[in-house]
Amino acid sequence: MHRRRLVLLAPLVVVGLLAAVSVGTSGARDQRGADLNYVKKQIAAASAVPKFVAPGPAFNASAAKGKTIFLIPQTSQVPFLQEIDKSIVNIGKTYGVKVIEYPNQGQSTQWVQGMNQAITQKVDAIILGAPPELLGPQIAQAKAAGIPVVVLHLYDRTMPRPKGIAATVFAPFTAAARLEADWAIFDTKGKANALIVTSNEVPPSKPIVKAMQAEFKAQCPTCKTTVIDVAAADWGTKMQSAVQSALVKDSGINYVIPLYDSAIQFVLPGILASGKSGVKITSYNGTPFVLENIADGKGVTMDVGESQDWIGHANMDQALRLITGHKALANYETPIRVFTKANIAQAGDPPNPNRAFGSGYVKGYKKLWSGK
Numbered sequence: 001m002h003r004r005r006l007v008l009l010a011p012l013v014v015v016g017l018l019a020a021v022s023v024g025t026s027g028a029r030d031q032r033g034a035d036l037n038y039v040k041k042q043i044a045a046a047s048a049v050p051k052f053v054a055p056g057p058a059f060n061a062s063a064a065k066g067k068t069i070f071l072i073p074q075t076s077q078v079p080f081l082q083e084i085d086k087s088i089v090n091i092g093k094t095y096g097v098k099v100i101e102y103p104n105q106g107q108s109t110q111w112v113q114g115m116n117q118a119i120t121q122k123v124d125a126i127i128l129g130a131p132p133e134l135l136g137p138q139i140a141q142a143k144a145a146g147i148p149v150v151v152l153h154l155y156d157r158t159m160p161r162p163k164g165i166a167a168t169v170f171a172p173f174t175a176a177a178r179l180e181a182d183w184a185i186f187d188t189k190g191k192a193n194a195l196i197v198t199s200n201e202v203p204p205s206k207p208i209v210k211a212m213q214a215e216f217k218a219q220c221p222t223c224k225t226t227v228i229d230v231a232a233a234d235w236g237t238k239m240q241s242a243v244q245s246a247l248v249k250d251s252g253i254n255y256v257i258p259l260y261d262s263a264i265q266f267v268l269p270g271i272l273a274s275g276k277s278g279v280k281i282t283s284y285n286g287t288p289f290v291l292e293n294i295a296d297g298k299g300v301t302m303d304v305g306e307s308q309d310w311i312g313h314a315n316m317d318q319a320l321r322l323i324t325g326h327k328a329l330a331n332y333e334t335p336i337r338v339f340t341k342a343n344i345a346q347a348g349d350p351p352n353p354n355r356a357f358g359s360g361y362v363k364g365y366k367k368l369w370s371g372k
Helices: 010-019 037-046 079-094 107-122 136-144 173-188 204-220 232-249 261-274 288-296 308-322 360-368
Strands: 070-071 098-101 125-128 150-151 193-198 224-229 255-258 278-284 300-305 335-341
Touching: 037 173, 070 079, 070 107, 070 136, 070 255, 079 261, 079 288, 079 308, 098 193, 107 125, 107 136, 107 278, 125 308, 150 224, 150 308, 173 204, 173 278, 173 335, 193 204, 193 232, 193 288, 204 224, 232 261, 255 261, 261 278, 261 288, 261 300, 288 300, 288 335
Parallel strands: 070 098, 070 125, 125 150, 193 224, 193 255, 255 278, 278 300
Antiparallel strands: 300 335
């Protein structure tokens, strides 16, 4: 049975929800030193629908008709990335651009093979989701062959840009990290004891953890964090036991924060196996099954979401600019939105993050690519 569809005035509802929490008689900070007023405002501001702002000058994307783009995801097994890839392929069809998907299981040897195939086929551009640091020789070969490489959703604006690539679209990794910390502080009323689950081999993971811990320290000095590392390739086999062990070791943990929400499917069994059913989860990405978990009240209380379709549009914007002879944009970042029980209905039933970001960006890119 579907939940009743109800469009909420999300910012007002969230502000009302957060306002119910006392921030202490001191005004800014409570007796534990947690700045609940600050974190409340950050969550409220990020709960609204982002507005589309043209990232650069308009151009005629129809000039790309007949061109070929080779798409190499970091892995074909993560639902969040699958949706981005689908968006890129669909946009390509709309503008007559052939998009060749290269399925893989996240292995470096596969990424090398994919790059070699793209170069051999003399494609017009490569959209690369794999870490470019591991593909230096192949990127150099592509550049020498006149094939621009656009890096897909791997770098925060605080991270150094890798050499040899033609363009990237920054992902708001550290902004999301701060919001996750803010939520855990808010939801525990300044008593957060958080288990942060990272995958250090993924390029943005270390900056994300650094930003998250810095936010905890700044806004809740008495809050506690513990970090464990589980490689993305091992989520299915090691994540559950790693989370379970950490929760058993520290019975005071009240929040688990996996950096990427696709891991929640393995985190939840770890929480249940530990017997700590009251432990809550917040994460980042906006994967549909996670948003449905929020709607159903099954463990996840907040997710910093993205529109995979918006990400697909943004990366195709860079690729389309390059293959039509225009300059790539240098300072380009996609938006985020906080999802909680208060505004999750805006994502529909079942929840779809793209729906919750409205249609403004679709109309915006269509106009941008018309050249007008």
